Amino acid sequence: MSGSGRSQRGRLDRRVIVDALLELARTDPRSRITFKRLGEALGVDATAMYRHFRNKDDLTRAALDVLAGAAARDAAAAPGGWRDRLEAYLLRVAELSLEHPSIGAEGAVIDPVGPGDVAADEFILTELSAGGLAGDALIRAYAAISGFALAQSAALAQEVMARADAARDGSIPWISTFGAVDLSPFPLVSAHRDRLLAISGIEVYRAGAEAILDSIERAAAAEASRV
Structure with a gap:
């Protein structure tokens, strides 16, 4: 997961982040999603989320x-x-x-x-x-x-x-x-x-x-x- 996430560093945008959030919500349905977990899934620092949200x-x-x-x-x-x-x-x-x-x-x-x-x-x-x-x-x-x-x-x-x-x-x-x-x-x-x-x-x-x-x-x- 982290490998595919790193490939997205150069094209991280709102839709990429939202799609990753929905995928985490689908595959791990009972966990509250944090920016930290989302950053790990995308292979980026959690602070990168704040540039978009x-x-x-x-x-x-x-x-x-x-x-x-x-x-x-x-x-x-x-x-x-x-x-x-x-x-x-x-x-x-x-x-x-x-x-x-x-x-x-x-x-x-x-x-x-x-x-x-x-x-x-x-x-x-x-x-x-x-x-x-x-x-x-x-x-x-x-x-x-x-x-x-x-x-x-x-x-x-x-x-x-x-x-x-x-x-x-x-x-x-x-x-x-x-x-x-x-x-x-x-x-x-x-x-x-x-x-x-x-x-x-x-x-x-x-x-x-x-x-x-x-x-x-x-x-x-x-x-x-x-x-």
């Missing part, structure tokens, strides 16, 4: 921007109609967050603010417009999709970071245990206990995405009926 948040922002753009680009190529492509986008956001958990976990608190993120916004607005939404209804639907994707994909990544034995497929239980709580005062929780404990994080994500898209589809149909 102000701090680690700035670097993480750039990495999140790359992932946002990748999710939008992949989803745009998905077959089907506007709903199919939005569903593909939501699932791809989760997949990329789980693939790079130390980066994805930051997605709910660090705003990428870059061309990839803007491309994702444009993609969402384009597909919602294709579904027939406009004006306030369009912006509300955008907010629901964008907010859900960022928060829930970050939560899935956080779970991977927190558990050494976790698979990166969203299979961690949403509710791991009810502990020693007496469930008798909670008849519905008690009746559905086993099924609740069987729900995985990705199932929760998919259910939320489906509910949002169902709601958007109804809003689009209502808009069409008023035309």
Whole structure:
């Protein structure tokens, strides 16, 4: 690794550094990335990172921007109609967050603010417009999709970071245990206990995405009926 990194000394730039960060996040998913580790991977002194990024948040922002753009680009190529492509986008956001958990976990608190993120916004607005939404209804639907994707994909990544034995497929239980709580005062929780404990994080994500898209589809149909 260090040998290939040294060959990059002469062409070290922002994208080379971001690509190295994403590769480290993918291959070592439960480790927090530092400039020192990144410098070692690239075969350069850690201080070289500061010539391109102000701090680690700035670097993480750039990495999140790359992932946002990748999710939008992949989803745009998905077959089907506007709903199919939005569903593909939501699932791809989760997949990329789980693939790079130390980066994805930051997605709910660090705003990428870059061309990839803007491309994702444009993609969402384009597909919602294709579904027939406009004006306030369009912006509300955008907010629901964008907010859900960022928060829930970050939560899935956080779970991977927190558990050494976790698979990166969203299979961690949403509710791991009810502990020693007496469930008798909670008849519905008690009746559905086993099924609740069987729900995985990705199932929760998919259910939320489906509910949002169902709601958007109804809003689009209502808009069409008023035309």
